[in-house]
Amino acid sequence: MKGFLTPHPDGRPFVMGVLNVTPDSFSDGGRFIDVDAARDHGLALLEEGADILDIGGESTRPGARPVDEIEEMDRVLPVIEAIRAMRPDAIVSIDTMKPDVAGAAIGAGAWMWNDVNALRGEGALDCAADLQCAVCLMHMQGEPGSMQDAPAYENVVTEVAQFLGRRAGAAMSAGIAKEKIWLDPGIGFGKTLAHNLALMAALEHFAGFGFGLLFGASRKRFIQAIDETAASAQDRLGGSLAAALHAARAGASIIRVHDVRETVQALKVQAAIANAGR
Numbered sequence: 001m002k003g004f005l006t007p008h009p010d011g012r013p014f015v016m017g018v019l020n021v022t023p024d025s026f027s028d029g030g031r032f033i034d035v036d037a038a039r040d041h042g043l044a045l046l047e048e049g050a051d052i053l054d055i056g057g058e059s060t061r062p063g064a065r066p067v068d069e070i071e072e073m074d075r076v077l078p079v080i081e082a083i084r085a086m087r088p089d090a091i092v093s094i095d096t097m098k099p100d101v102a103g104a105a106i107g108a109g110a111w112m113w114n115d116v117n118a119l120r121g122e123g124a125l126d127c128a129a130d131l132q133c134a135v136c137l138m139h140m141q142g143e144p145g146s147m148q149d150a151p152a153y154e155n156v157v158t159e160v161a162q163f164l165g166r167r168a169g170a171a172m173s174a175g176i177a178k179e180k181i182w183l184d185p186g187i188g189f190g191k192t193l194a195h196n197l198a199l200m201a202a203l204e205h206f207a208g209f210g211f212g213l214l215f216g217a218s219r220k221r222f223i224q225a226i227d228e229t230a231a232s233a234q235d236r237l238g239g240s241l242a243a244a245l246h247a248a249r250a251g252a253s254i255i256r257v258h259d260v261r262e263t264v265q266a267l268k269v270q271a272a273i274a275n276a277g278r
């Protein structure tokens with residue numbers, strides 16, 4: 001039985017825990033992924049309160065090198081299977097731009113295809129429609145390897161909104177049900193600090209489209225641009241929580257984070273305050 005998202009009684013958004021299954025995250029120092037370590041981290045995130053695990057085998061951070069399909073599948077499938085063997089109720093999203101990887105992951109029990117490329121890959125729209133899975137369509141200018149070289153927009157909010165509207169229309173035309181579509185402005189994917197801030201300040205505009213809104217700012221570099229003491233990813237918890245709480249207030253229904261326990265606690269307190277005020 002595939003897991004489905006049951007709304008939280010306090011109304012807070014769902015938390016999507018990040019599980020990057022890449023050599024720089026779960027390898028024994030060599031090329032190979034330590035499946036048990038990745039599985040255990042995923043199980044820990046579920047224990048911390050993650051509603052969804054976002055599992056990805058190809059890094060999408062700025063400057064990342066592409067990974068071939070077989071390698072990507074070899075990384076993610078054993079981890080999905082190992083986690084679901086221990087937690088059949090686990091709700092998993094597959095973070096990939098490749099239709100075959102998505103198909104294999106959905107076949108292994110994943111619920112959502114989280115595509116930073118918004119299903120623009122060859123055959124991706126039809127594949128997603130055939131899979132009848134939930135999808136996240138995210139905006140990215142360019143591609144991970146070069147997207148941060150010189151991001152430029154006439155009006156970033158308008159352009160990202162128009163792009164997401166077009167991709168949602170294409171997804172529905174391909175046969176993907178509206179209630180299975182989440183949109184995402186893609187913080188840090190071909191954006192300067194000013195672009196990221198403009199998108200976050202306008203976030204409720206994106207929530208108003210009638211689709212789900214998925215938001216991910218966790219540990220991203222824009223936080224260091226605001227607070228230069230946040231030199232490494234681990235030093236960005238405060239900024240990550242601030243962005244998560246802002247997104248929740250703006251209407252995001254799924255928030256993608258590394259620090260699950262802290263984010264769940266922050267969202268619970270935010271919801272308790274909001275509910276007391278009603």
Ligand SMILES: Cn1cnc2c(O)nc(N)nc21
Nearest residue numbers: 060095136138184186187216
């Ligand atoms: C894979 N990945 C990294 N950052 C992300 C973000 O902000 N949104 C989505 N949907 N996926 C992301």
